[in-house]
Amino acid sequence: QKEVEQNSGPLSVPEGAIASLNCTYSDRGSQSFFWYRQYSGKSPELIMSIYSNGDKEDGRFTAQLNKASQYVSLLIRDSQPSDSATYLCAVNMKTGNQFYFGTGTSLTVIP
Amino acid sequence: NAGVMQNPRHLVRRRGQEARLRCSPMKGHSHVYWYRQLPEEGLKFMVYLQKENIIDESGMPKERFSAEFPKEGPSILRIQQVVRGDSAAYFCASSPYARGEAFFGQGTRLTVV
Secondary structure, X not given: OOOEEEOOOOEEEEOOOOEEEEEEEOOOOOOEEEEEEEOOOOOOEEEEEXXXXXXXXXXXXXXXXXXXXXXXXXEEOOOOHHHOEEEEEEEEOOOOOOEEEOOOEEEEEEO | OOOOEEEOOEEEEOXXXXXXXEEEOOOOOXXXXXXXXXXXXXXXXXXEEEOOEEEEOOOOOOOOEEXXXXXXXXXXXXXXXXXXXXXXXXXXXXXXXXXXXXXXXXXXXXXXX
């Protein structure tokens, strides 16, 4: 089992819709969770961080964490074409020091 | 506050040469991570350093690769005797503390010809 798993997509949503991105992780003791956005040919950009169970909202973005289910998600409301990118889930596990990244979910927002 | 600075942005090396990639973390950040990314693939962890110390190098090949983060100056990722398979984007990220938010530099695109 991979440390962090994401549905690779591609995921397509119409403009204005809600995009839902999901991520599961293997280490139950993980404590820090992050979502990054990466445009083609660019570097990853931090969007959200979440450390405790529940929801965390920032503008159009909501991160949701469920440690019991080892599941973290990102919701993008009112999706815009500029949201079209690859979204990377990253987890800092209890064991080890690195951030483990999923392979990313490609999102396309259709005008 | 400048972001994470990586240089060069693009680097071309012939097989057998050495590649030296530099990363200056954000001000106040003492934790540096190096990642490698191949086209259409995810980020692969290479090494995690704190000032003057290598904390975790489990993702870095034992041969030809080395990293350092001296007390003064940028972190350096060195690849000796490069081969075509080393061609990739190399990203550096920095964080103010362990397990904290990590911010990425623009990356160095290494091409081995």
